[in-house]
Amino acid sequence: MRSITAQLVLEAIAGADVINALRYRDHDRCRYCGRDLSQAAGRDWHIDHVVPVCQGGRGGLDNLVMACWRCNLRKGGRTPEQAGMPLMESGRG
Numbered sequence: 001m002r003s004i005t006a007q008l009v010l011e012a013i014a015g016a017d018v019i020n021a022l023r024y025r026d027h028d029r030c031r032y033c034g035r036d037l038s039q040a041a042g043r044d045w046h047i048d049h050v051v052p053v054c055q056g057g058r059g060g061l062d063n064l065v066m067a068c069w070r071c072n073l074r075k076g077g078r079t080p081e082q083a084g085m086p087l088m089e090s091g092r093g
């Protein structure tokens with residue numbers, strides 16, 4: 001089961017609507033490695049800014065993707081191009 005606490009923390013940061021929309025669009029998968037996050041503990045999946053905030057990225061849905069903590073950590077404050085980590089297709093556009 002996903003950690004309720006972690007889910008609530010994420011919701012406080014990003015908003016429940018944003019999280020639900022991301023999970024639906026991205027099929028509960030990491031957009032960088034494709035890992036299935038539907039059964040992952042809340043702390044194991046993150047919301048990644050595709051263009052990092054420190055590089056002018058915004059918090060809209062078009063700049064947010066689901067990512068596992070490994071990919072989020074590896075990508076850091078870089079764009080997918082800078083990190084050599086292209087986004088996978090979400091399948092729902």
Ligand SMILES: [Zn+2]
Nearest residue numbers: 030033068071
């Ligand atoms: Zn990943």
